[in-house]
Amino acid sequence: MTAMNAQLVLIVAAILFILGLFGVLTRKNVIFMLLSIEIMLNAAGLAFIAAGARWGQPDGQIMFLFILAMTASEVSVGLALVLQIQHQHKTLDVGKLTQLRDEAVAD
Amino acid sequence: MNLLFYISSAIAIIATFMVITRYHPIHALLYLVASFLSVAMIFLSLGAPFIAALEVIIYAGAIMVLFIFVVMMLNLGDDTAKQEKQWLTAKVWLGPSVLVVILLGELIWLILKGNPSSVEISVVDARKVSAALYGKYVVAVEMIGFLLMAGIVGAAHIGKHHRKLTHRFLAEPQNGNGADAIQEIQKEPLETVN
Numbered sequence: 001m002t003a004m005n006a007q008l009v010l011i012v013a014a015i016l017f018i019l020g021l022f023g024v025l026t027r028k029n030v031i032f033m034l035l036s037i038e039i040m041l042n043a044a045g046l047a048f049i050a051a052g053a054r055w056g057q058p059d060g061q062i063m064f065l066f067i068l069a070m071t072a073s074e075v076s077v078g079l080a081l082v083l084q085i086q087h088q089h090k091t092l093d094v095g096k097l098t099q100l101r102d103e104a105v106a107d
Numbered sequence: 108m109n110l111l112f113y114i115s116s117a118i119a120i121i122a123t124f125m126v127i128t129r130y131h132p133i134h135a136l137l138y139l140v141a142s143f144l145s146v147a148m149i150f151l152s153l154g155a156p157f158i159a160a161l162e163v164i165i166y167a168g169a170i171m172v173l174f175i176f177v178v179m180m181l182n183l184g185d186d187t188a189k190q191e192k193q194w195l196t197a198k199v200w201l202g203p204s205v206l207v208v209i210l211l212g213e214l215i216w217l218i219l220k221g222n223p224s225s226v227e228i229s230v231v232d233a234r235k236v237s238a239a240l241y242g243k244y245v246v247a248v249e250m251i252g253f254l255l256m257a258g259i260v261g262a263a264h265i266g267k268h269h270r271k272l273t274h275r276f277l278a279e280p281q282n283g284n285g286a287d288a289i290q291e292i293q294k295e296p297l298e299t300v301n
Contacts, residue, residue: 064161
């Protein structure tokens with residue numbers, strides 16, 4: 001694998017990461033924010049795989065495995081939080097979850 | 108490698124762009140599955156077939172199905188059947204299907220080409236990965252085990268529904284919104300027995 005190919009893969013990973021970042025910043029629904037975080041983690045894993053393939057070492061793939069396990073646990077906790085938010089507030093809009101806001105600042 | 112990689116990354120970028128612009132979660136999930144499958148094809152063209160299989164099985168299989176289950180649980184309303192009917196129109200599944208069919212064409216072409224090493228790249232196979240994983244990374248594997256355990260316990264604890272009981276002396280006339288959390292005392296059902 002040449003250096004130019006690795007550069008191309010890194011560019012694709014950067015584009016995917018930026019798309020995920022825009023998703024987190026622009027969407028208000030909690031489920032869409034979780035999906036965008038998934039996209040960002042996947043793009044980071046793609047960069048790891050590209051680096052591992054560039055030097056022919058298995059370390060990049062091992063880092064991807066760790067990212068995979070971390071993503072699985074993060075998704076399970078995040079979806080449990082989504083269920084609790086829906087159950088207690090009857091909404092998934094993060095703009096409406098204002099219980100932590102300071103009242104003096106809010107008014 | 109080049110053509111496969113270009114087509115796969117184009118599909119990945121298109122599908123990811125469609126994910127962050129959809130309004131309905133199910134549409135976004137379908138496009139996200141297509142995006143993960145195309146990223147798996149990128150992994151295959153980079154010489155990581157084991158990771159490509161894991162991407163399909165765990166990301167596109169397990170995690171996305173978990174998302175779909177939660178979306179289905181949240182939408183348990185009165186008009187569920189109408190929504191189901193609405194989701195099964197061709198407009199919903201046509202876009203992801205076209206992207207995935209292009210990926211399937213790539214895969215069939217790769218298989219029909221015969222020689223698996225025709226990807227013209229040095230394949231880091233599962234043997235090397237597992238030798239390193241249980242060699243010098245064995246401590247990290249155990250810590251990932253702890254992390255998964257903490258994830259299970261955290262999800263089971265957060266997902267538990269506490270019943271909100273209002274004490275009869277503190278009971279107020281219904282003010283409608285039900286968000287008056289100060290007046291409500293959270294108690295486990297066992298504690299009320301004692």
